[in-house]
Amino acid sequence: MKTVTIKDLMVPLSKYATVNEEATLQEVIAALEAAQVRFDRGRYPHRAVLVLNDQGNIVGKVGQIDILRALEPKYDGLEQQSSRFHTGFSRQFMKSMMESYHLWQQALQDICYKAADRKVKTFMVTPSEGEFVDENATLDEAIHQLVMGRHQSVLVLRQKKIVGILRLTDVFETVSNIMMQFPR
Secondary structure, three states: OOOOOHHHHOEEHHHOOEEEOOOEHHHHHHHHHHHHHHOOOOOOOOOEEEEEOOOOOEEEEEEHHHHHHHOOOOHHHHHHHHOOOOOOOOHHHHHHHHHHOOOOOOOHHHHHHHHOOOEHHHOOEOOOHHHEEEOOOOHHHHHHHHHHHOOOEEEEEEOOEEEEEEEHHHHHHHHHHHHOOOOO
């Protein structure tokens, strides 16, 4: 059986959705939709857009949860206060947070209309050190990074330049296929 490598699984940058950091939220969604149309139907669809600066270097990622978070700008300050609590919120506490911080006080159509022009650089996530993997690293190393960092993807490097993205869905599919090869 051939060993699967990061290079085999990564999506090259040329096939991934990208926008400039000056793009708006609406342009991010349009880029994600356009990438879905171009993408190989045999693979799981994209869940994120990569953000480029004026020099063409990747400076951030915007995933589906980031898009939803960008609809309500009050989350920006709230996340800093609650960053030490990642899980364990009761439904009652979550509802009280919405009321206390006056979140989602307008109709969703109005919120979407206002958020459409929000610049991507105000809500994109800047990749951390743990979100990069060398294209020659083992798949085990990439899995470790995905699991420990709870990432949906990691950026693939070739000589310190980002050349692709390794998505959790593609790694999971590979692991599932290997697992199902064993008769029980």
